[in-house]
Amino acid sequence: MNHPILRFLSSLLSGFATAVVLAVSPGVFAADEAPDAMIKRLSTDVLDTIKADKSLQSGNLAQVIALVDSKIMPNVDFRRMTASAAGPAWRKASPEQQKRLQEEFKILLVRTYAGALSQVNEQEVVMKPLRASPQDQELVVRSEIKGRGDPVQLDYRLVKTPSEGFGWKIYDLNVMGVWLVDTYRGQFAQEINAHGMDGLIATLAERNKANARKG
Numbered sequence: 001m002n003h004p005i006l007r008f009l010s011s012l013l014s015g016f017a018t019a020v021v022l023a024v025s026p027g028v029f030a031a032d033e034a035p036d037a038m039i040k041r042l043s044t045d046v047l048d049t050i051k052a053d054k055s056l057q058s059g060n061l062a063q064v065i066a067l068v069d070s071k072i073m074p075n076v077d078f079r080r081m082t083a084s085a086a087g088p089a090w091r092k093a094s095p096e097q098q099k100r101l102q103e104e105f106k107i108l109l110v111r112t113y114a115g116a117l118s119q120v121n122e123q124e125v126v127m128k129p130l131r132a133s134p135q136d137q138e139l140v141v142r143s144e145i146k147g148r149g150d151p152v153q154l155d156y157r158l159v160k161t162p163s164e165g166f167g168w169k170i171y172d173l174n175v176m177g178v179w180l181v182d183t184y185r186g187q188f189a190q191e192i193n194a195h196g197m198d199g200l201i202a203t204l205a206e207r208n209k210a211n212a213r214k215g
Contacts, residue, residue, distance in 0.1 A: 085184040104204035123147035
């Protein structure tokens with residue numbers, strides 16, 4: 001994972017984050033916006049915003065957290081993302097455990113995201129033809145990020161949600177054939193099998209604290 005674009009994209013929502021919205025506020029666009037048009041707009045916004053903001057490029061954590069909360073999370077079904085990563089154990093977890101897992105998972109992804117922003121330079125987004133019908137409630141939007149070196153595959157899984165300003169939300173991300181949720185599901189399952197849900201939450205919390213100490 002030495003290619004600059006790969007380092008950026010493998011971290012990106014990772015996360016979000018996944019995922020990917022920076023310069024848009026909820027409710028600005030119609031809920032019936034086509035899913036590929038939404039991803040094209042959001043992907044372009046994220047790249048342009050990072051290129052124009054030195055504090056984001058430097059990985060300023062407070063800036064990135066504020067950015068994620070206000071711009072990215074409204075466009076991500078993060079509960080579903082976390083539940084999918086946790087697997088069957090999610091349904092057995094208490095509401096408090098679910099809440100804590102989402103919080104620690106989000107911090108982990110945001111810190112990864114913050115460290116990736118400096119990799120953005122001359123990339124651009126190229127969308128692939130959308131294979132979907134009007135009846136679809138879930139679908140995959142495929143794209144490529146082009147810049148220096150070979151193009152990088154970047155695909156999104158979206159689910160159609162009740163209209164709240166956004167009709168489609170991202171719940172998974174594929175970088176070069178590897179789905180984000182699948183990657184974390186394996187890691188989470190090992191920890192849950194060994195130490196239970198509380199053990200997973202504690203492990204993520206400790207990892208986040210260690211990352212914080214490293215700056």
